[in-house]
Amino acid sequence: MFSIRSKLILFMSLLIIIIGTLSCLFFLIHSKKQQEKTLKKLGTSLVMLLAQDDEVKQALNYAQPAFLDTPISRIQALDRDEEIGYLRISNTQSVIVEEKTPWIDIDMKEIPTIKDFSITGVPRLDRLRTRGGAHVAESSRNSDVSLSNRKITCAGKVFYDFSIPIFGKQTFSEEEFAAQILGESEGSKEKAQQILGFVQIGLSPHKLNERVNEIIWRRILPMGLIIISGGICVTFFLSKYFVSPLRHMASITLDIAKGNLDRAIEIRSQDEVGQLSTNFNQMTKALRTSYEEKEKIMAQLRENVTELSRANKELVEIQERLVRSEKLAAIGKLASGVGHELRNPLGAIRNALFLIKKRLPSNGALNDNQKLNQLIELIEKETERSIKTINDLLGFSRIAKPTVSPANIRSIIESSFSRLKIPDTIKKTVLWGDSLPLILVDASQIEQVFINLIQNSCDAMPMGGLLTIHAQREGSFVTTTCKDTGCGIPDDIKNKIFDPLFTTKPKGLGLGLAISSNIIQRHSGYIDLKSKEGEGTTFVVKLPIVKT
């Protein structure tokens, strides 16, 4: 695509070439007309001089060609550029003198002779006026009435032919006017002026052509070239002058489009481009302000969205906790009721079994007794298990409000380990962060939490594995992770893992993690898990540190 500058240069150059050419053409036509006019003036002057010459009139009156020598030589002296091609003086009957320039190869017979006054172009009698007895073209302003002026072609040559009748005596114009004012006299009424003959001069246009050629080569062509080249140069620089601010502006707009709103256009003039630059700078400024405001709003919005999502997350968590708490409360209530109702009968059964066992001989060898003892042991075992379950349920329902005091997380975890039996197949690693602060917790409840977590980890690694405990400070919390390399928890049950009565263990009640979660919440802490099926599970517990 052409740039605007190229288009401008192209268009302006074309325009200048057209204007230059037209100007040259106009000048050429004008010059040619001027030259023709000059030639016509010369022809008119020469022919009129001859026509008014008394010697010519006498020569015509007496038909004496010899009388014409002097007037003709006078006329020839006036023709400095030798433009007279031919000259002919005739009376009304015959040609008196006929001359042609030697270098012109024409036959004078071919040039029409003026014999009749009615020939086209010859001025009519009433168009001529006299002043002081001499012929004057009344309308020297109007060339067509001055005399016959024709272009004739003869033997391939062009001549400007000037013909004029030679009159006898004329009347003084003021006397004509006086006669008109004072009334026409009997003798003066339209007396026909006597035509003595005709003068005919043919001017050759060769000098005219030479002058026109000279004008073309010396004036018009250089002038045209100067106009065109000058015009193109001016256009080149002007276009550069006009387009460069636009180009500069375009580069700046490109930068602005890329986001660099700090760019501004330098204002070099007060014209339209300057005005455009000013407006553009104002627009950029407004855009920058708007962009900054938008950025502020966006940042605010992003912050709000983050806040909102966090709040939402908290809300969800709270909701989950609430649901879980409600569930726990419901279960606790149920467990409490059921526990009370079942614990006493189970206690009675256990006592009864104790008495039965006592009454049975301890060393009896009867098979029946052996079998009975086995059954009684089974009953006792299951009864104990039932009582334990009921106690667990009751314990769950009776989680007391924590009595917090500053405690060391390390001692709590170590205490938890001491109360557990870790299988040999499981390798235990405990990592402590530097200068762990004290946490404000109920140590016994937290200990229970860690017991549950470590136990779950050990349960998840029946074939052995690595158990890693890592405690460290994170902000105003002490974060403890309990990581195993067990089977992991499937994604679809991750959300349910802290729900009461949810368990994946064949003999589990599904209360351990629910109770742990409940305890941690009561301590204003957080418990979460990260697990990938087949790779293991990590429980994260955050507990608040003691505020100093």
Place this chain on the structure above:
Amino acid sequence: MITFSNNSNLELSLIVMAKKYPKTKQIVLLWFVLVFLFQPSFLLRNVIAAENTVFIIRSQQISAYNEAIKGFEEGCKEKNISIKAIYDLKGDAEEGKRVVQNIKDNNIKPNLILAVGVLAATIAKEQFPDIPIIFCMVINHERFNLGGANITGISSEASVEDQFALLKELLGAPKDVGVIYDPTKTGKIISEATIVTKKFEFHLVKSEVFSEKDIEFELKNIINKIDALWVIPDSTVITKKSLSVISKIALEHHLPIFCTSDAIVKAGALVSVSPDYEYTGIQAARMAQTLLSSPTTTSLGIKQPDKLKLTLNTQTAEIIGVNLSSMQSYPNMILYP
């Protein structure tokens, strides 16, 4: 007279010489005898020379000029003024020069020249600076600078004041009067007329033209603003073609034209005030007599014509609807047709 005076001086000197030189007494006596014998012929010659000779140069043969010449001839009768020759220039300047050359070649010197017409007046002024000249019948003579120490003239137009006096008599109430003129030719007349019209309470509506072509346009331009048209002797305005146009337009608008030429009245104008041409000749004869009787006076200036005539076109008056009753009493009234 001059010859006589010269002879007396010579005689006196001869007497002195005879007393000084007695031998020449006889010669002196003889001289006296001869003088006595020839004295009557000298006296006769002086009597003949006392009759003043006048040449009349006429521009061309037109009736108005001939009337003036006729008047002059009448006026010269029994006034000891002899018209020696009438030269006709035939309206041609070349002819004029030839005539003047002829007069000069013949070595005849008249006491006075009467130039009739502009051509005659201008040539006479140019060629005879030492002979008193009276010119007449020169239309608009101000244009030709005909003043001079030896030039006396009679204007061929009635004065502007006379013209407007007549117009007022004819039209009555003050009116707007239009005039078309070429300022290069008749600017002076219009300047004078501007003052005169104020005196007569006319308002002059002037329109300048420089070519015959513009006349129709200018006339149409002012025709509705004027009550009468004043045609002055301006060669740009008065041509055969323009006269018919002016008359036609004026008649269409029932507009009276007044002028200084009875020829224009014949062409359709209402009224003209012009000199009585024959009486102009008589007036010129009177002026010639004054000039010739007092050799020290060579010029009487340019005078207004003494007698004017009024030419009225009754046909035009009828078309326009002008009441001619006020004009009936005018002494030199010519009615046309």
